[in-house]
Amino acid sequence: MTRRTDAPGAPVTMATVARRAGVSTQTVSNAFNAPELLRSETLVRVRKAVAELNYRPHRAARSLRTRSSKLIGYAIRASDGGGNVMDRFLHALSQSAAEAGYRVLLFPSPAGPAELEEYEELLREHSVDAFALTHTVRGDKRQTWLHRRGIPFVAFGRTWGSKGVGDWVDVDGAAGTGQAVDHLVQLGHRRIAYLGWPAGSPVGDDRLRGWKEAMKRHGLPVRGLRAQALGEVEQGAAAAGGLLDAGASAVVTASDTLAMGCYLALRDRGLSAGRDVSVVGFDDAPAAQLLSPGLTTLRQPMEDVGQMCMQLLLKRITDPSAPAERVLLAPHLVVRDSTAPVPLTA
């Protein structure tokens, strides 16, 4: 026999609410999922009961019936080294997800080919409705795999290969370095150098292109104003030295680390960033504002990236067959003291 009384301490379910409001459970359900179906007076009554009992629908029950977990899977990597960028993305993503009634399910991603098995496992258990991908690489298998099965997903990071599938959001590196050049030109610089990574990395090539195109747009020469180094500070310093010798009055770099290399190269020559030579970094790492002088750098708009990812994902969930959307967002130039007008003596 079903319990008719509401013992204190008994779990509060829809039936409890229904009893108190003097309606059926279906009406309570409608109050949550289709309030427009209720007469406004009934709605008020149900809402009152919900508030008094502090009731919320049981996720598992709802999810079992509706076949939707309202969870988005996100694979976290061992140590992505991405500095605080991934942190910010994750926060922005979960924030936007929450606003849309979703939450983020975190799972550790085994590197390599076993990775897809984790995705599959989550799907088999119906643990997630969709995925958010990051750390996309050339010819990433995940996109096509998910696409083939009709699982909604969105990627932070473009599909670099020619024939990519699915929606993505990415940061426009070229626009970023372009902005940096514009900023420096406005300060009177003309010999604006670029310090990047060796050719071949898509992200690096993109940032280089932005500098090159902006220089052309302003009618400025680029010959001899380009150097490259790997991610180490000291190597950056060596490469930056060459650019200074070539008479650069400003250096746009592919990363804050390389920018730190510039700082060192300047210090070794008794010069100072900002005062003598302007330097622009990329990423706005935590160290950037701690440096002295504070580093002018390109901050990736992770809040917007997360929000946009969620927006595309929701659209995809709603309409799985809509054409893919791709969004490029420009980084934001954070101006600190490492950029300044060209010194008169130069």
Next chain:
Amino acid sequence: MTRRTDAPGAPVTMATVARRAGVSTQTVSNAFNAPELLRSETLVRVRKAVAELNYRPHRAARSLRTRSSKLIGYAIRASDGGGNVMDRFLHALSQSAAEAGYRVLLFPSPAGPAELEEYEELLREHSVDAFALTHTVRGDKRQTWLHRRGIPFVAFGRTWGSKGVGDWVDVDGAAGTGQAVDHLVQLGHRRIAYLGWPAGSPVGDDRLRGWKEAMKRHGLPVRGLRAQALGEVEQGAAAAGGLLDAGASAVVTASDTLAMGCYLALRDRGLSAGRDVSVVGFDDAPAAQLLSPGLTTLRQPMEDVGQMCMQLLLKRITDPSAPAERVLLAPHLVVRDSTAPVPLTA
């Protein structure tokens, strides 16, 4: 009427598996949850059917019946600035959780008093079984709140207030700076300075204490070998200058940022870290190994922290009334080139 045939494309449920294995659904359930109850021959038969159908139990259904979501809630903050420490914690936590059959549910934590409402919401919906807390502060309300309701939780970060409740895991800052001193003493240093933050921050005071106690243990003087600065690199450099003037041959610092200040102070004097004066940082920030020379620093054992958190949490879930456990883990000294034997000239 119940469907007796298994149409292709129909969802694979326990009934499908049961039919194929020629057993009841309960037996399939037992194969997952209590395999020792089955005759080994039956178990094999069921496992075979499971494998052929690629079946996994539906999370929501299981969770509805067992009243356990197997999810651990974790509140992600806007930008905790914790560098890569939180990243590593989160990865370690989800890794250990996965090994125990749990996953991590990420939710954005609104700052301030509204925070607890998010926790409550998750509990009301039965979305999580337990919580992992970080960023604990003096007199944190979350611990007592969760404790009072009997919700299992674990904190990364000790309860600094006197009357804390609940299990926690933390990094032993004092042990870290102590190790740094030991290492330097072994290299022949005697005038080992400490560069920390202004008194008052519990973490900072802890690290200072470790240095002081280790110095006493080795019978070394501490007078005049202590300075403090806020988190900025340049201020660190100024403070470090004083220590160098006081004849320090090595500096233990409270953070990698302060260590970078030492680098600058040395460079300004034409000296170099490692060769002339040894420097030890704290945290192993991404920049630490990029610096030149590479920074010897104390790396927080986040993998162990995450694992231990999960271990305590599982115990707590199993036995909610067991006495609280607290674990302190020592950081690991990562030796790079910024520490070296005392130069002969000194």
Next chain:
DNA sequence: TTTCTTCGTTAGATCGATCAAATTCACAAT
């Protein structure tokens, strides 16, 4: 008055698993 609509609400089945209790079976003890 009767019948037809429409709107709001209710009743009963269902999602896919686990729990508690009942049942079957093999085998030993009486």
Next chain:
DNA sequence: ATTGTGAATTTGATCGATCTAACGAAGAAA
């Protein structure tokens, strides 16, 4: 042959919501 015992398996109820379909009441049209 009968009963007892324990292990292996099955049966039926249940978790808490949503779905489909049916129902009742109010007002409009006949």
